[in-house]
Amino acid sequence: MTKKEIFLSSAFTENSVWKQILGICSALAVTNLMSNSMVMGLGVIFTLALSGFTISLLREYIPKRIRMMVQTLIIASYVIVVDLFLRAFYPDMSEALGPYVGLIITNCIIMGRAEAFAGKNRPVDSLIDGIGAGFGYTLVLLLISTVRELFGFGSLLGREILGDWWTRWSIMVMAPSAFFMLAILIWIIEGPLQRKKLNKG
Amino acid sequence: MEISPFVIFLAAIFTSNILLTNFLGMCSFLSVSREVESSLGLGMAVFFVMTFTTAINYIIYNLILVPLNIVYLQYIIFIIVIAAFVQLIEMLIERFSPVLYYTLGIFLPLITVNCAILGASLFMIIRQYNFLQSVLYGAGSGLGWLLAILALAGIRQRVRYNYVPTGLQGAGLSLIITGIMALGFIGFSGVVVIQ
Numbered sequence: 001m002t003k004k005e006i007f008l009s010s011a012f013t014e015n016s017v018w019k020q021i022l023g024i025c026s027a028l029a030v031t032n033l034m035s036n037s038m039v040m041g042l043g044v045i046f047t048l049a050l051s052g053f054t055i056s057l058l059r060e061y062i063p064k065r066i067r068m069m070v071q072t073l074i075i076a077s078y079v080i081v082v083d084l085f086l087r088a089f090y091p092d093m094s095e096a097l098g099p100y101v102g103l104i105i106t107n108c109i110i111m112g113r114a115e116a117f118a119g120k121n122r123p124v125d126s127l128i129d130g131i132g133a134g135f136g137y138t139l140v141l142l143l144i145s146t147v148r149e150l151f152g153f154g155s156l157l158g159r160e161i162l163g164d165w166w167t168r169w170s171i172m173v174m175a176p177s178a179f180f181m182l183a184i185l186i187w188i189i190e191g192p193l194q195r196k197k198l199n200k201g
Numbered sequence: 202m203e204i205s206p207f208v209i210f211l212a213a214i215f216t217s218n219i220l221l222t223n224f225l226g227m228c229s230f231l232s233v234s235r236e237v238e239s240s241l242g243l244g245m246a247v248f249f250v251m252t253f254t255t256a257i258n259y260i261i262y263n264l265i266l267v268p269l270n271i272v273y274l275q276y277i278i279f280i281i282v283i284a285a286f287v288q289l290i291e292m293l294i295e296r297f298s299p300v301l302y303y304t305l306g307i308f309l310p311l312i313t314v315n316c317a318i319l320g321a322s323l324f325m326i327i328r329q330y331n332f333l334q335s336v337l338y339g340a341g342s343g344l345g346w347l348l349a350i351l352a353l354a355g356i357r358q359r360v361r362y363n364y365v366p367t368g369l370q371g372a373g374l375s376l377i378i379t380g381i382m383a384l385g386f387i388g389f390s391g392v393v394v395i396q
Contacts, residue, residue: 021372024227025316068313069284076277084273099323102276106316108228174387175222179380183373191368198367 003128010117010132016109017140018186023109026100027141028178034157037145039093040100041138043082045131047104051075052118052130059119071114072105079104109137144181148172206337209330213341215389219317220349221382223324226317230350231375233308240354243308244347248340250290250312251321254283255339258322259332279322284313317346353378 001009016022026044030036054074055062062070083101086094094101104110113133118126149155152172154162171177219225226247233243258279266272291309294302312318321342325335356378365374 021231022228024231025224028224028227068310072280072284072313073277076280080273080276083276099320099327102323103225103316103320105276105280106314106319108314111314175224176380176383176387178224179376179383183369183376183380186373186376187366187368189368190373191366194367194370 001125003125006125006128007132007135010113010129011136011139015136015140016112016133017137017182018189020112022112023107023137024182026103026107027137027144028175028182029100030097031141031145031178031181032148032152032173033096034142034145034149035093036096037141038138039086039090040097041134041141043079043086043101044104044107044109044137045134046082047075047078048110048113048134049127049130050078051110052113052126053123054078055114055118056121056123056126067119068111071111075110075114076105109133140182140185143185144178147181148177152177204334206333209334210337210341211392213338214345214348215386216392218345218349218386219320219324219342220346221379221386223320225320226315226346229311229315230346230353230379231372233311234350234354234357234375237351237354237358239308240350241347243311244343244350246308246312247315247317247346248343250283250287250309251318251343251346252336252340254279254286254318255321255325256332256336257282257286259325259330259335262326275323275326276319279319280313283318283322287313317342349379349382352382 010016014020017024017027023044026040030040051071051074055071058070058074079102082104083094086097086101113126113130117129121129146156149157150161151169154160154166154168169177213219217223220227220230229243234240261278261282262272262275266275266278287309291302294309321339325338330338353375357375360374360378369377
């Protein structure tokens with residue numbers, strides 16, 4: 001596969017969220033505001049890319065039996081970097097995201113890519129795969145958070161859009177709507193694909 | 202303000218359910234909830250591990266990390282504690298109770314990467330609980346998670362043979378069921394409040 005194909009496949013056709021249903025926890029939790037989603041997405045791209053690169057570099061030396069543990073530790077080190085960076089430069093954002101920054105460690109996408117790709121491929125390819133998967137993830141976060149912020153707060157990226165006449169849908173800010181929005185997103189994307197497959201088969 | 206540990210326990214089960222309001226542990230929640238028996242097994246394992254790891258992590262955090270001023274290492278330490286604890290439990294169960302090992306054993310490795318376990322430890326630090334509060338918070342969150350996965354598994358078994366739009370089959374439908382469950386749990390929110 002060329003580098004471009006790797007990127008496109010991990011970002012779209014094999015998208016972790018809607019194809020493999022991974023990394024749902026944070027996809028639901030931080031999507032009430034667009035700015036939160038954007039920062040979370042960038043953090044995940046950073047961690048995915050660099051941990052993929054590192055795990056791929058070390059893949060010959062990691063004993064098979066303890067590879068999960070080693071991978072987790074590598075991922076945790078990069079998450080600490082993200083967390084300290086946010087705390088130092090964007091304390092408000094760090095407070096808003098709370099424990100979800102730390103929870104990037106257990107984000108199944110990162111572990112999934114490490115197992116499925118970085119453990120078997122060359123470092124640069126793994127780096128690109130990580131960026132692609134992170135990009136696909138961020139895209140989902142932004143799609144969901146756009147709808148939730150627009151209807152829930154009447155704003156986009158913190159800027160007033162809808163004005164006073166709009167009655168805020170407080171349900172959009174609360175937990176259940178995150179589940180519904182993600183389900184609808186999966187429905188819209190997967191529905192046509194699966195129908196096509198059924199018609200063919 | 203000092204909140205009674207018992208209130209925290211109830212709130213962790215109902216009003217601030219770790220799955221339905223904090224969205225933690227979704228991956229295994231969606232993939233294991235096909236049958237009631239296996240959900241019960243995983244739920245019990247989560248409950249057990251969560252109760253003990255919050256206790257251990259509380260002790261380590263306050264007796265080692267804070268005095269040495271290396272709090273920023275908490276993520277690595279917590280995940281090591283969880284992984285080591287899970288490994289230990291797995292060995293103990295295998296040694297002493299092969300029957301339990303066959304029902305619970307296969308779920309234990311899944312738990313290391315269950316974000317609810319790490320999440321409970323992180324929430325306990327952020328909300329500055331004391332020891333008793335932390336342990337009951339961990340136990341309550343574990344029970345809440347067990348309750349949620351059992352409910353979803355029960356509903357999924359019932360809708361299995363019904364007509365569902367093509368694109369919603371599988372994860373989509375589970376998410377919608379979970380959303381409705383979360384709506385239902387909002388009804389508890391007047392009972393106890395934490396956070």
